[in-house]
Structure formats: C-alpha cells, structure tokens
Amino acid sequence: MRTLLCKSILANISNNSAFSCRSLSAATSSTSRKLVYNRDTGIITDDTSSQQLYRSIIGIEIHAQLAVPTKLFSSGPTKHHPDHNLDANTSSSIHDLAYPGTLPLLSKSSVQKALISAAALNCRIQELSRFERKHYTYADLPFGYQVTQQRWPLATEGLITCRRYSPPQPKTKGNNARNRGGQSKVSGNSSSQEDLVELSKFFDVGIDRIQMEQDTGKTTAVSIGGSKTQYLIDFNRAGSALIEIVFKPQIHSAHEAASVVSTLQSLLKYLGTCDGKMEEGSLRCDLNVSIYPISPSDFSGDEADPNNPFKKYLPKGAGNRVEVKNLNSLRQIIQSAEYEALRQTSQIINGSPTGRETRTFDPKSGKTIMIREKGGDVDYRFMPEPDLPPVRLNRNILGKNSVQEFLDDNLPELPEEAIHRLMHVYGISEASALIITSDRPAISFFVDSVALCEQELKGDNQIDTVTVSITIANWLCNDLFALIKESASKKEEKESLEGALNHPISVEYSNVSAEQLGSLVALILNETVSTTQAKKLLGVMYTEELNSLPLDIAEQNNWKLISNMDQLKSLCRDVIQHGKNAKQLEQYKLGGKNVRKMTKFFTGKIMAESRGNAHPELMGKALQLVLKEIAPGVEE
C-alpha cells in the first residue's frame, strides 16, 4: 500500500537505488553518436563505445515562499491568510501595487521563519543584514525593482544533508521493485566503470547564502485569436515573502538535484516555514547546469565563464553554465538536468559548445528552450534600499534577547535527528520513521501513543517497548493516515480546486487522538481485540464516535475476543454436538486425514458462531481439548 503522504520520501525508502539510465538520442544531423545520461551519477556515456565522456555539475537556486499570513513589507494578505481571496488582483495592499507614497514595513514573522529555515540548514546567521533594490522592468514587477539581499544576506555558508533520491519504481505484479538493486552497495549495472563513482545513501551540498526577498506578480499569456496574445497580470502574489536559497555547484546528477529539492521541501514543510507545494509555486527552482570532461585530457584549455562566482567549486574544464528557470516539479528538475547534460555534450561534440544562456523548460516536449543569451548581462543596478534600515536580529524582531535564545525556543528537533531517535529509541523501521517525521505533529502523536499504550499494558511483562512502538507505528502509518487522507480529500469536493485537499494530510487533522490510538493498540496487544476488530474500532472512532474509548465501543458492539477457556470450550461443544454437524463429527471419528479436514471445518463453524470474536489460537486449543473429550482416541 502506498501512502500519498509524501511521495518523494516514500520513494527514498529504497536505500539501494538501481541505476536508472535514460538514453536520449542526442544525435543531431551532424553526428550519429548516441549518448546516454545516467541520472544517478550524472555521467554521460557514448552508448556505442561505452566510453564515459562528461559529467554534469549542477547548482540550484530555490525560491521558497514563507508560510506567513501577510506580505514581506505590507499587511496585504498572502495565500496563508485566513481571509485571502483567490480571485486575481484582490489580495494586495496599495503598497504591493507600488502606489506612490506607500512605504515598506518589514514583517517580523517573515524574518523569524527565514531565520528558522537558515538555522535548520546549518547556516551562519548574520545578525546584521541589509536590503537592496534589484532593478529590472517587467509587467508583473510593480516597483520596477525587487527588494532583495545581495551583498549582505541573512545567512551564509550552510549545509544540507540529502537522502539520495530514487524515482518511484513502477509497480509490477510479483516483482518487488524495491529490491531490484540488490542488497549490496549501489553498483553500476550498465557499465562496470561506473564503480568509480560511489553513491552513498546520504550526501552533503553546501549552501552559499540564504536571502530574504519579495515575490513578483504573475503574468499569464492568453491567446486572443490569430497570432495575438494578451498578457494578464495578477498582483496577488506580489510582495509575498520569499527566501532564496543558493546551493553551491556540488550536485552531480539529475537525481542528486531532485534529492536536494525533495530534502529541502520536506525540511521546510517540517519546520512550517514553507508549505513546499511546487505545483502551486510555493517552491520554485532554477538549475545551473554545466558539464566537465571525465578525462582531464579532454580539456581544451579555454576557461569558460571566468566571472562565475562559483568558479572555485567547479572541476577543471567545466563549460559555461546554463540556467534553466522556474522548474515546478521534481520530474521537471530531473528531465531538464538530463536534457541539458545531453544537449551540452552533443554541442561540444558538434564543435559548438554552449554559451552562457538562460533557458526555460517545456514540459510538453521535455526540452529546454533558450530565453536569452547572457552575452549582454542584465545590469540590475543594485542600490541600498533607502526605505528600510538594516535588519538587526534583536529583541524587537525576534522577541528574544539573542538569536540563540530565539532558536532554542523555536528551532525544533530536525527530521534526521527525529528519524534517528525513532529508530534507535523506539526501534521502529526507517520506513515508518520517515513517514512519521514527514508530518512533524505525528512525532509527538507517536510518542504519546506509545506512552499511553505502555501505561495501559502496565504489568504485562510479555510486551516490550519495541513491540508496542512497532505496532503503533504500523497503525499510525498505514491505517490512521489512510483515514486522514480519505477525509482530507472527501469533503467539499465542489468548492476546492481540482486536486486540492480539504486539509493537509497531517495528524493535526486526525479525528482519532494519540490516546485513542494508544489504547486501541493496547487492546490488540493484550489480545482483548483482534486485528480485524481493531480496524473496525478505528473506523468507528474516526467517523462516528469521535470521543469514545475503543474499549467502550468494543463492548457496545461485542467486538471483543473470547479468550476464556471455559467459554471457548462450551462454544466448541455447542458447535460440535449440534445436530447439523453430526455427519461431520462422525467423519472426524474415522480418523486419519479426516482429523485435519474436520478440525478445519469445525474451526470455521466455531469462528462463525462467535462472529469472529473467538481468540484464534486459544479457540484452536479449546477445540483440541473438546474433540479429545467427545471423541477420545481418534488418531490422525
């Protein structure tokens, strides 16, 4: 069963990702060489000769919309405001529209969320940062400049530890896709040479900077007949608070790029600083892709792109970087990185290496398309923002005396720490820990459930913490999340946008409390109820009797296991000695293979008679005893 909780995280459960190779014919009219790109290693291979030619090297810039109810510099509502309006041009204050005379006032909660994000990404926090104006003209940029942080950003020199991404495996019957890569360390199966590149489960990527800035409005092109296009501008988004996270070019492949984005997405969602919805544009991604020769001898000697500020991170011989803007899904990131790597390689092969370019990704064709060449760079005419004093992370902004004090109170346990704790303190599987930590409130929900369950089982030495934890984790990750998901998508289908959920899939919206789940699992473990009964109980608690204790519901509905031996024996006697079953009893008495056959028959009848409530193992024992009593001496 696949929970839709977080696709990317689930996809990561598979530690040992198989190499997935996509061979795109990068052949142009002048060459017939077929190139293959390995999405895991980033290596571009000549398919015919199996020769490794180039490897991609990627930097990422991510724009994450902060989950705050008002704009960065005004009280205009964002999509996180309870009263926000989705209709175009309804959610802007006059400041967001650059009405003359309006002035910016910095949103404290935006700074706080930016700070929490930066701290979680292990950045060096700058207690004094400054805003600057970046000038360019576009119809959806109301001021003619974007307020951003260029020379004095909020945070610098961070690090993210990423779980290696592997794409969701296609599900085929009778084939466990997860184990396809085998148990050993990832190894190349398309070329033995790929052993040179070792892919560990985790990898680190450096962060150059995190800066706060304003979002723009949104332009939509509408065809109005003929070749004419009308551009519609919606300023609702204009002025929303963004953080731009600039990663160093230390990413080698399409899947690594996706891992960075997916890890960051989960982290920001976990922190509550960004909702991470790429499809809604809450998280947008620009890639800087270049390639470098695998063999240093292929390096011609001409340095490309000497002004690249990240030059020092790039391997020798790296070509010009090409920026691919506004990618809105992991799939687009993977596709565009791959397309660029192959395109740039074939350009070199064809003798016309790529220049510095800005491109966009066309999801229909799966190709990148050039927007502009960077020969004449846009001059942004940066200028200090005179309407805003420097940002000092002081009591006025943080409500605390120091950054440390603020973070002590506001930076939660990070997901990887939580995963480690859940696995090692509670003994649950990594898969469960990943699911639980992907919904931060689920962590304390889980911990509370375990505590309550153990309390209810007090005195039962047979059941240890690990058993309790694993059982709770299974019920939480499978059954309860399924119910939450169902209720999230069921309600108000007409009103919400297509595909939008009524509420997020989070235990925050669960109708069943941690206490209820703990107590339910206690009933399972002390064999008061069966698994089947427990499922029914959970359903009733979730949809009908919201505040009832599972034991009460079980008793009302008589959904309790019969474990009393006398009771079970009398149940068995009643069935075996019932006139309807006389024939079968006679058959049993014949012995031999009839014994097993008829025991099975009686088991079924007794279970039906008990409406499924008989404790299976104990009932089996009781049946043996009763049969021996009624028909002694029958041999198998």
Add this chain to the structure above:
Amino acid sequence: KTKHKLNSEANNGTMVLNNTTTGSRLTIPLAEALFSKNYLTPSQLAKYCFAIAEKYQPQFNAFSDIFPLEEILAAAAESDDRRRNNQPLSCLDGIPLSIKCNISVKGKNLSASSNMLNDVVGYDSSVAERLKESGAILIGLTNMDEFGMGSLGNNCNTGNTINPLPYIIASRSQHNYGDIFLDHDDLIKRIQSLTLPQFIDANDSSIYSEGLSPGGSSSGSAVSVALGSSLASIGTDTGGSIRLPAAFCGLVGMKPTYGAISRRGVVSYASSLDTVGIISNSTKCASLVLDILRNKPEHALQDATSCYIGPVSDWTKSDEHEDKLDDDDDDEEESKKILDNIRVGIPAAFSIEECPAEIQHAWNLVINQLEKFGATVKIIPETTISPSCVKMTLPAYYVLSCSEASSNLARYDGIRFGSSVDHPNILPDDGNLNYREKNTARIRSKNFGSEVQRRILAGTAVLSSDRFHTYYESAAAVRAQITKEFNDAFRISKERGGDDDEGVDLMLIPTALTNPPTLSQNGSPGNTEAFLNDVMTIPISLSGLPSISVPVRSNNLSSGGTDYKHSVVGMQIFGPRLSEETIMRAAHAVESLK
C-alpha cells in the same frame, strides 16, 4: 495663556503684532486667541482664506487643487462648534492650512505636479491623518516642482508658480493696505467682511516684467502662506525644498530631523533625504504644527525610517518667553536669558566669497541678535568643517538623489500610472524594443517633465554596475564625511567625549546666496546660480539634521526703500539630530530682530 495675553493687550488698547520682517500677519496663536474670545469663527477665517486662494490663483498659481468651498465650510462648521464649546481638538482646530501636492490626502489627486499621476486618487497619509485629528481646515493642495525636482517652482505640470513677495511689499508702501493689519479690530473686520488684501496686479506691475521665482520645490506652499490663503503649509524638503522657498518668500521654513514626521503617503523623490516640514509666518506657528505632525510613541510605527523627536512647542506657551520677546526692546537685560548657555557656531567653510554684502550684513545682524539673547557665538574652523568636503556635497547630493529618484520612479511603467500615448511615433527610434517596452518608454517620455527625465537618466547611469563604485559609493562616502564633520562640531559629541569646551549647540548660515531669479518664458535661469543656493542647504539635508530658515530684513527696506532685491534674506539655524526645540527658540529670538 495666549488667551490671557490677548485679553490684557485688548485692555491696554494696544495690539501686540507678531513682527515678521514682512509685516504684521495673522499667526496661528493669534487666530486661536481670536477664536477663543469668540471674536472670530473658524468658518469666517476659512471663507476668507478660501477667497484669497481663489482670487490670487490665476496670478500666482499656488494651488494644484483648491478644495470646494462647501467641503471647507463643512469642516469649519464642526470646528465652530468645538471652539464655541471650548473643546478644540488641538491648537490647530479651525486653522486653515495647505498641503503640498506630493502628500496624499484621501479622495484628492496625488499628483506631485506630474502628469504621470494625473489619475491617482490619494489616501490619507500620516500627515493628513494627524491634521484631520487636529481639526485643521485644509484649503487645498499646493503646486510644486514635479516630484520635488527643482528649486525654482518652474518644473510644474500646471505652469510656473510666481513669487508674490515683491507685489506684497510694493503694495504695503504704496497703499499702506496690503496684508498688514492695524490692530485686531481691523483684522477681524477685514476677515468678516471678506476684504481681501490688495496686491499690485502682476500683469500691470512695472516692478518686474517677468515673474520672480518663489523658490522650490515647495513653491506653492510658500506662496499660499505668503498670500495669506493658509496660515501654514506642509511641504517637503529633500535638498532645501522648504527652506529655499521660505527664504525667497520671506517666511519661516522648518525642516525637522530626517524621519521626525512620517513619510508614509509622501510621493518619494529621494527616500533617504525626503523630509516633511512646515512653511509658516512665524517660528511659533512652525512649532505648533510640528508638534502635531511629529511621530509620537503612541502612534503605530508608520514607516521604517521614522524617528521620535520630543515636544517642540512647549516654549510657545510660556509667558516668560512671550514677555521677553514681544515686549519693547528696552528690556534687553531680560532678553538675554533665553539663549543663555547656548553656543552658536559660524562654520567658516560656509563663508564663501560669493556671499553678497547684504547677506553678510544680515548674517552679522543675526549674530548680534543671538548674542543679545545670551548666546555665545564662535567661529567653527575649517579644520573641523572643511570647505573641500562642503564643496563635495553638491555633486554627492545629485548622485544620491538622482539614483534614488531613478529607482523610486521606476514604478511608473505605464501599466498602472500615466495616461496612454496617442501618437505611436513619439519616440523616433524604438524599433528594437518589444511592445511593452515601447509602451513604457512612450508613456514615460510623454508624462514626465524634462527635469525629471534628466534626473532619471543621470540616476540610471550612476547606478550602472560600472559606475556604482566610482559615483554612488564615493557620494555615500562624502555624505558620511560631512555628517561626521558636523557631529564633531556639535556639543553632544563633545559631551560623550567628556570635553565640553569646543562643541556648539547650533550653527548659523544663510539659506541662500542669491536673490530669487526671474522666471523667463524661455528656459530656466543658469544652473550654476541655482547650485550656489543649493550649497547652503544640501549639506544639512545629507546629514539629516533639523534646520530652520528665518526671514531677516536687510537694511535697504528698513530705510524705506521699495526695491525687493535683498530686502529680505533667509538665515538658517540648524543643530544636531533631535535639537528642534533649541533651534526653534533661537529662531524665535532672530524673528524679534527689528
């Protein structure tokens, strides 16, 4: 207390007139006193001011919008009730004021005298909110140099604004019946009977065939106060835009510390310099208005560059000071006290060769006056405030203000502001632009005046990446240097250092070094002449310091001459940040100069 005073004056049968260098004029404390004695109602005064505004609009072009009379009278009627019940909202309740048209007022065109903003309807700025809470009566919005760019009042989308001072002065001598009233009975009678001041018609005038500049950019504000259509006007000062028109029109012009009055609702020209201030008939008027407008801790933070100055008008309520200043001159021993312990510096760097003799003379008069009131006057040597640095402030100012202007005006991209362009070929060569860029270029070319376009281009150039370090950053360094030199000269910094012997509390320099230039029909006067004036106001603006320009009569008028030239000059008193109260007291002492 003012009330009491008027009463006693009335009993004596003498009316103590507030003497400004241009004559006895209606001030805010006097109007308030007349209200509270029920000699006059806010409605009567508002009607009178409205009538002046209407009558002289064609000649002097002070207003971009005179509000409808019924609207003015509706507000005045409410003031009447409050005054009658002795429950005024503030000392400004019922006082007619005007506002520069780059300050937003709800429902009124926020034009900044630019065609680009012809269709923009204002909201209430912080200034408008404070004024409405105070019960002041707004007569209208005043003309200005477009977006504040200019210092002559000739870059305005509705034509030049003309300086009325020569006509006012000429009228006084010829008719003895200009704007000067004889006593309070005369004043009341004139207001109630709507007997407007008679000035020589500019068109008939043999005095000047061409209009004189009122100074800018708050040109209409100064003219409206000079004519008597408002008792004070709210303007803005970026590099001298309040002080220069006040000096040219013989008025008091107060530019407080940068940020003392919130800029929220003020159309930005150069954000780091733009300062809201007041043009009025007297220092007391300016103090009272500033006290209403200044940011106070009880208000929510209005903009991120706001600061808090303390109360500035308490001294106006003190009878002690009143007596010292307004009673006859014989009581000089008494007068000495009010500036006791105040040290006034004369920065040698500002004493330049080009300074005309008349202005030098006025400077000396003021020095004597300050000393008479107990101040110690000393020269600040060129080693503390260097002439080279002062000279550099002029180019620095233009680099910084044009940079900020080019940025602040980038929002007028033709999509949300500016009327569309009918003639597609307004630009000769825009072939390589896309549709949007063409549209933007055409609308900006059509709707911005030439001075605005020049400054945008200059600002865009100096912000380009290859010039930023050489121009912008050098200019910022000059700004930091002049600020440091000023601060080194002030006593506050000396106190911090424990040495109290050197520092001064205030400084005194002229506001302008020239007469108001004539506004010829063909083009503006030479730029260098304008620059000469800028050098007196700009260094103070760059440092964000509070400064007041007070009018000082120079000798030729006092000897009965009618020649306007150099009859009135503006002298500037400025101090460290937040020193408004001290500045006001010293300026008041200068005002009493006879």
